[in-house]
Amino acid sequence: MKWAQTLERPSASILEGHDFADHLVNAGALANRNYVGVFDPRHRSIVGMEQDVRMTSSPSLDVESVRDDTPACRTQAYLDGAGAALSPTVVTDAVIKHLRREQEVGGYVAQFEAEDRINGALASVGRMVGVKGSAIALQTSATAAWIRGFQSIPLEAGDRLLITTAEYASNVLPMLQQVRRRGVVVEVIPDGPDGTASPHALADMLDDTVKVVAITHAPSQNGLLVDAEGIGQVLRNANSQAWYLLDACQSTGQIPIDMTTIGCDFLAATGRKWIRGPRGTGFLALSDRALAELEPVPPDMYGSTWHGALEYSSNRDASRFQSFEMSYAGVLGLGAACDYALNIGLQPIRERINSLALHLRNELAEIQGVRVLDRGTQQSGIVVFACPGSDPVAKAWDLQRSGITLTGVTAATNPAEHQGYAAQCVLRASPHIYNTEDDLHRLVTALRN
């Protein structure tokens, strides 16, 4: 299945959409089968993971002290880590402290004074994904980061860009624009029987025309965790020169990530979700190869220098992908959030979130009329389910008014996948380390009533 458009037919349909939608409807059907092994709809329970379903927390993760650090989690059941997680107090304090200083001495002086802490924040961000601070370009969002990476890849007519069935709209749209503008082709890697992009199918699709492989690590609209490392291995085995873009927006902060082991060239993430940083923050991490070979489009005077006349040069490190203007209060908050997570440890965080998510899937499966929609054998902390009702956004607001915060899933993030759910009311709950079994119980009770 291809998304293609010849340049001669600029107004023709760019998406052989029926193929894609049909495919995902099939993927949805497949997804139902894939509950077996993880989540079995026939028995309405999680199979083979009983030991994980119990609430676990590692010795380094003291849930009560995490909750003390997160005052708002005691006043509600906040189940929206995948939307915008609750920040620990230390993060909010770092932001406010810097804003106060900006008020006292002005933004530039405050930045100058905070230079060491800003560099420290950069290093902490790097540690979240296993790279040095010099490989990080700070951004305002995951979308901004992803676009900064994508735009730097030279593309021409006929180049093939491979994506998965679970992509995120803001990543797909820039690719579709290149379909229109340059005549590139977007192709979807079919899912394997486990409901996630098949490494074998990917291996078969690879040749010299593949210029981009773009994967969403933890999709927003299902609980899947894509095998990013396996995909990197396939690219390495094939000696592919394709640029590997990883959207780690929903995975960074909830699982340990090592960008070098994965082997991706770009990793895009946001601050406000699982990292628990402030809004308006994000970052792009770059591989050595991307740093050696690619130029940001367009360059910005933060990381590039105009030498007069037609001459300019760019920094060798990732700063050339960063922009001059930045909320340094946000950057310091992001650094504090990374330090907080790193101090706890990403493995204990992963275990805690995973056990809460598994527990929730199990509980939801017991409710008449509720259908858990997550697929894949490796799953994230995102729990997506269909429930009675016609308007997911209104339903989410209703729950919010009763002290339960989660998100209504609409078709906007991935229309074809949404169609495959064959449900009008789809909700997403995404527990973080500050949540308890009681929070999950509140949601389950509200849905039962």
Ligand SMILES: Cc1ncc(COP(=O)(O)O)c(C=O)c1O
């Ligand atoms: C998988 C995924 N990628 C990218 C984004 C975009 O993140 P941001 O809003 O920070 O640009 C989101 C946001 O929900 C997402 O879920």
